[in-house]
Amino acid sequence: MDTPERNQIGTPSSKFEDSPIFNYINSLSPIKPVKSLHITQAFSSLSFASLPSVFTSPHVSSHKESRFLRRYSSSDPSKPELSSENGNKVCTSEEVVVEHENCDAMVDIGEVSVEQHGEGSKFVIELPRTLKYDCGSPDDCVSTPSGVEADFALELVDPPSAVVPHVQEAPEKDSSDGETQYHDMCLSERKNDVTVCDWESLISDTADILIFNSPNRTEAYRGLIQNSLEPATRFCSSLAAELNNEHHMQIVEPVSFEQENGEGPFSQTGDAGGLPNNPSEAMDHEAETRVTFSCKTVFSLHRGMRRRCLDFEMAGARRKNLGDGSSHGSVLSQPDEKMTTNEKQLGPLRQCGDSSRRVLPGIGLHLNALAATSKESKIIKSDILASGIQIRSTASIRSPRTGLEALDKSLNSAASEIDTNATENRVQLLQDASQVPDALASEDFNQNSPKKKRRFLLLPYILNFISRRKLESGETEGCKRCNCKKSKCLKLYCECFAAGVYCIEPCSCQECFNKPIHEETVLSTRKQIESRNPLAFAPKVIRSSDAVPEFGDESSKTPASARHKRGCNCKKSSCLKKYCECYQGGVGCSISCRCEGCKNAFGRKDGSSALIGTEAEPDEEETEACEKSLADKPSQKIEIHNNEEQNSGSAHPMTPLRMSRALVPLPFSSNGKPPRSSFITVASSSSGLYSQKHAKPSILRSQPKFEKHMQTIPDDEMPVILRGDGSPSTGIKTVSPNSKRISPPHCHFGSPGRRSGRKLILQSIPSFPSLTPQH
DNA sequence: GAGTTTGAAACT
DNA sequence: CAGTTTCAAACTC
Numbered sequence A: 001m002d003t004p005e006r007n008q009i010g011t012p013s014s015k016f017e018d019s020p021i022f023n024y025i026n027s028l029s030p031i032k033p034v035k036s037l038h039i040t041q042a043f044s045s046l047s048f049a050s051l052p053s054v055f056t057s058p059h060v061s062s063h064k065e066s067r068f069l070r071r072y073s074s075s076d077p078s079k080p081e082l083s084s085e086n087g088n089k090v091c092t093s094e095e096v097v098v099e100h101e102n103c104d105a106m107v108d109i110g111e112v113s114v115e116q117h118g119e120g121s122k123f124v125i126e127l128p129r130t131l132k133y134d135c136g137s138p139d140d141c142v143s144t145p146s147g148v149e150a151d152f153a154l155e156l157v158d159p160p161s162a163v164v165p166h167v168q169e170a171p172e173k174d175s176s177d178g179e180t181q182y183h184d185m186c187l188s189e190r191k192n193d194v195t196v197c198d199w200e201s202l203i204s205d206t207a208d209i210l211i212f213n214s215p216n217r218t219e220a221y222r223g224l225i226q227n228s229l230e231p232a233t234r235f236c237s238s239l240a241a242e243l244n245n246e247h248h249m250q251i252v253e254p255v256s257f258e259q260e261n262g263e264g265p266f267s268q269t270g271d272a273g274g275l276p277n278n279p280s281e282a283m284d285h286e287a288e289t290r291v292t293f294s295c296k297t298v299f300s301l302h303r304g305m306r307r308r309c310l311d312f313e314m315a316g317a318r319r320k321n322l323g324d325g326s327s328h329g330s331v332l333s334q335p336d337e338k339m340t341t342n343e344k345q346l347g348p349l350r351q352c353g354d355s356s357r358r359v360l361p362g363i364g365l366h367l368n369a370l371a372a373t374s375k376e377s378k379i380i381k382s383d384i385l386a387s388g389i390q391i392r393s394t395a396s397i398r399s400p401r402t403g404l405e406a407l408d409k410s411l412n413s414a415a416s417e418i419d420t421n422a423t424e425n426r427v428q429l430l431q432d433a434s435q436v437p438d439a440l441a442s443e444d445f446n447q448n449s450p451k452k453k454r455r456f457l458l459l460p461y462i463l464n465f466i467s468r469r470k471l472e473s474g475e476t477e478g479c480k481r482c483n484c485k486k487s488k489c490l491k492l493y494c495e496c497f498a499a500g501v502y503c504i505e506p507c508s509c510q511e512c513f514n515k516p517i518h519e520e521t522v523l524s525t526r527k528q529i530e531s532r533n534p535l536a537f538a539p540k541v542i543r544s545s546d547a548v549p550e551f552g553d554e555s556s557k558t559p560a561s562a563r564h565k566r567g568c569n570c571k572k573s574s575c576l577k578k579y580c581e582c583y584q585g586g587v588g589c590s591i592s593c594r595c596e597g598c599k600n601a602f603g604r605k606d607g608s609s610a611l612i613g614t615e616a617e618p619d620e621e622e623t624e625a626c627e628k629s630l631a632d633k634p635s636q637k638i639e640i641h642n643n644e645e646q647n648s649g650s651a652h653p654m655t656p657l658r659m660s661r662a663l664v665p666l667p668f669s670s671n672g673k674p675p676r677s678s679f680i681t682v683a684s685s686s687s688g689l690y691s692q693k694h695a696k697p698s699i700l701r702s703q704p705k706f707e708k709h710m711q712t713i714p715d716d717e718m719p720v721i722l723r724g725d726g727s728p729s730t731g732i733k734t735v736s737p738n739s740k741r742i743s744p745p746h747c748h749f750g751s752p753g754r755r756s757g758r759k760l761i762l763q764s765i766p767s768f769p770s771l772t773p774q775h
Numbered sequence B: 001g002a003g004t005t006t007g008a009a010a011c012t
Numbered sequence C: 001c002a003g004t005t006t007c008a009a010a011c012t013c
Helices: A004-008 A011-017 A020-028 A041-045 A163-169 A178-184 A194-206 A219-242 A279-284 A315-323 A330-350 A374-386 A402-415 A426-446 A450-476 A495-499 A516-532 A620-632 A642-648 A695-701 A703-708 A717-722
Strands: A097-100 A105-108 A113-116 A123-128 A151-155 A256-259 A291-294 A541-543 A562-564 A660-663 A679-683
Antiparallel strands (some): A123 A151, A256 A291, A660 A679
16 A cells, blocks of 8 residues: 555654554554555644554454444543543544555545634534535435535534534434534434445445544544544545445544644533633634644455445435524535535435426436546546546446535546446436536635635546536437336336336436435345346346357357347237347347247247348447457356456446346337337346446446447356345356456447446445455 | 337236 | 236337
8 A cells, every 4th residue: 555645644654653553453454554644735734743643543443343433532641632622622624535455546535624713602614525425315314525625614503513512422322403413424323324324334344444443532532533524434435335346445534633723732621512611712813723633544445345325415414414504604605505506416316396407317326327438537537636636546436426426437437547338327427417516616616715725626526527527418318218107117117127227317207216315125126026036137138159059159149149038928019029029139039939920030939040140230240349258258257356357447337236237229220229128138136246347347338339239148147247146146157267357348339329228227235245455 | 299009027 | 827917118100
């Protein structure tokens, strides 16, 4: 984990590395210790004589029980000040660094600062707006800093609701208060809180999150830290989660504390809710006794990271926090507006009736965030770097919603320079980005305060993302979506659902439940269906050359070489219309078909495939290479090799739940457009754990091509993709004897063709079996 | 765009 | 497993 940043890190870190605690922790941690890197400007300017070593050294804990990040309180006598003793004057600035170990990716996410202004009674918490924490559930979402670059200031006039008090009492306690919720987020064990659960799951499942647990820590202190860091922490977690299921997350928190103006130790009154004991004093100082602690979060990405709440949607939550707005300081006013904007953007999910349809309907819905093209990725990366944000990662990041989504995308793009193919849901992303980022951008630029500087780190991401979206917006046309009216998009009738993707805005469905906000419902439904029919989400069309040898030779890459898994049952269409799944899939009928009067142009049930080679194989030459990569090798299976993937930089933005569909459009369509059902579900699994980077990429990346050409996927391959949940079906080998990886890259599917069939992939990452550090 | 046809999915 | 119903895509006008 030697990163340039590391060098930058001031003495504090090195100093602490020598500490017994550090050593101890280090010994415990399977993860290579990430030296606390202090990149933050604030930090650099500050000297921390007695920075808790705890903060500087990463601690890895595999405790599943540790649901929350624990931060070591300073064992250093000098630090007690920071503890509950004096929460008043604590300003925390948190910098989060996300790092992909494998690729040395470092992302400086932002900072969270809590300031105690001289006004004494006011406690202002500034949170990075750049990051949006989406809980996916409006109700559950605690307002977290979200919104891009918006300042989030929360003035706690009421002591009870103040951060400090809350911390003192119990970090995990419930907060009924909107303001306090913010702090409580992720702290409590809300069973019904999806968001929280996600977080917890993320942490617990990941098990590699560093725990800052100091024997000496006081609850107050811990709580304080936790609360103050929550946003950042959550963000980090979310980000880490987003960074792909293939990673292991390592979080190192508060790196340092800095007291800029503090003239004395903090004294925690414990009474007035964190208000200064001596308000006048605070006022005298014009306020700003600032304590800044840098939080460095290091994510060691490991495959298998569970991701359940990757949604960063939090407009609703935000509103909660800020909702009361009246008491908010000037800083808040802006944020509020932003929030509103964000909410609108998110609208589709929860504001269906909202007139402001400008909201990006699809925001957050595209779970399988598109991977940016290589060019895009490069551009983004450049931007990021230029702005001081360092991103180097091969890991794919799924795009969250709204602002965060943009970030993710940017990250994703940066991370996946090479991934030029995967791109489902691009449309959605584009749509989303266009709005959120804009709003954010405008606001961000208005930020004058130096403090906010860091908060704008993500700005480049956003801007870039926006521009990209706009550019790409044109590509979204042509996407067809479902039109379900009664199924709620929770049945296989729904193409989206069947394909394992969320419905997005282009869909015309009614009462749709196939959305991230109903993730659990979707997943449960999927499981139910799968229990009934394990292959329900399996590809309907399989490449017979692999699965059904009888159908012919390897050399035949024609549609006829593939067959519908179960066969059709056509009676009147003669298998000459899209009513016929075989025909629709561009494959001939087989003996398994029960069709009557079969005249399938791709091959008749009787075995004749007369038409093959003519209209049935329009662009076979073009597709051949791709097909080969996908299916030519009978024994070829998708190889899951996280490291390789990461190293290759082919991070795929797909959702953890690797549901994927292969587009199997008819070679020719009556109206020249891909059949509505042109894409056939290739693989999907509600519990699919399949790593995004593997099988799916192959398929997805090929989509553009598939749209034009028929593509079938070997039966064996399918399962690999689908099975992530470790379900019984997982028996399928993921690695071929040859360890050959299906390489989608062979197909240079340009971005232009990606639009159709782009859908959200349902995500659900089962807990990762082993979080072996990946270095 | 509305209505019809069709066959898969779901249900019994 | 078969028959029926439901459903949404495909198709027609």
